[in-house]
Amino acid sequence: MSELLAIFRRELTGYFATPLAYVFIVIFLFATMSFTFYLGGFYEARSANLSAFFNFHPWLYLFLIPAIAMRLWAEERKSGTIELLLTLPVPLWAAVLGKFFAAWIFAGIALALTFPIWLTVNYLGDPDNGVILASYVGSFLMAGGFLAIGSCVSAMTQNQVIAFVVTVVICFLFTVSGLPQVLDFFKGWAPQALVSTIASFSFLTRFEAIKSGVIDFRDLVYFGSLIWVWLTANAVLIDMRKAA
């Protein structure tokens, strides 16, 4: 456990040791706010909720989260520090989790820094803060899902650009599988069970459900198991390299 913490701390301070953290946070805040106010029509809607704000999170995460995740393992492989890390007395799962949690908490910090909009909507009107809190939790869980995918992909390559592109593609599939256009394509010929399975794999479907203010246990299980599966694959990939 102490090893996990040591790796977690190193990774998290690592983000802030380079301009990456600040660039990321600034772009994230700038993008969320401009989407909310210009594309989302936050003022024009004249309603005291943050759906205009949260609606864009899956699409922002699609590009921003892979940018955090791409370096997780690819950078260590490229610079050779992976040899140092994996010969320290650290269980592999602790290294995988330590890195993942550091990235997740970092994404959480960026997300938490959007709090002025929560204050704003409370100042302007009387929103349902339970729904907003649930949406924040859902957004954070979704970020975790994207990150787990990105961490696993990053373990496959020592090229960060490849890690980024492949992660975006996989995350894109996980996101759009809930869009009506995609589901319509399957509805014509595929059995209903398959269509609902595809829909249930979507981040969008899950996030929409949570955004309505209800954190269903099944949604927690969905994100939990998604993260677990991708991180397990991540650990297996790292371990396979030993036998190569």
Place this chain on the structure above:
Amino acid sequence: MISIKNLVKRFGPFTAVDDISFDVEKGEVLGFLGPNGAGKSTTMKMVTGYLSATSGTISVCGFDVEEAPLEARRAIGYLPEGAPAYPDMTPMEFLSFIASVRGLSGDEAMKAIDKAADRTDLRNVMHQPIETLSKGFKRRVGLSQAILHDPPVLIMDEPTDGLDPNQKHAVRGLIADMAKEKAIVISTHILEEVEAVCTRAMIIDQGKIVADGTPAELTAKSKHHNAVTIALPESLGEAPTDTLKKIDGVSEVRVDKGANGENRFTIFPKDGAVLIEKVSGQATAAGWDVKALYAEEGRLDEVFRTLTTSDAEIAGRAS
């Protein structure tokens, strides 16, 4: 403290390490020698658990590296090839990270960091990002990381690569200091290093151990072992060759031109026979004007070249 049995590592059809067995005891400094690609680094990577063996077993301080990897790794300090370290950290941050991963905290960690930094002479750069340090400092950061927890087993892949002669000397001094209470394995291309710090040398070629012994034993395998060189004036010509060949125990005499025009006769013995007294006696008897006379212990580089197949030869065979 390190026990390796029938170790084999294959990468696809290529056998990098081919059935190697050996033990390293406390107090030993084992020098791994061999051309590039001979399997030195691969063997070290398997001992430290970075690669798993295709077959065979490795135990470190009684812990099998596959069965009890964490216990084995706790006993090991490892300097990987190229001394990798996180470039955005300072040596202080980096060593603190290593200390916390190794379960050291508070005063204990500070003491360990201080000691390792002192021994590797890092004091003045403790707060500069590692990426801004010179190659020599980076190497020393890697070294201090390896010795931080005072491990009973130390494995270093080319510890002096990239250091200047003074730093090399200092690192060899450090290794010699630690030698008594540890089992140390280093790999190197520098043959003089083996003679300077190693109590035992092992030459590896194409994944196999081709020689194993003390540096003195290995140099004794050299053709030059106990060879005697005598420098005689040019005026004598090459005539002394025949006289020298008649000495009992001589197998061959070679003549080279010396820097000052003298003739240098190198007399190679049969079976390592000691010849210097006989050669000296012959010179006196013949009344030669001897400019120089000396015997050699042998040449490690010669042993190295005879026992190993060079990359060039491998490439030649492949084409």
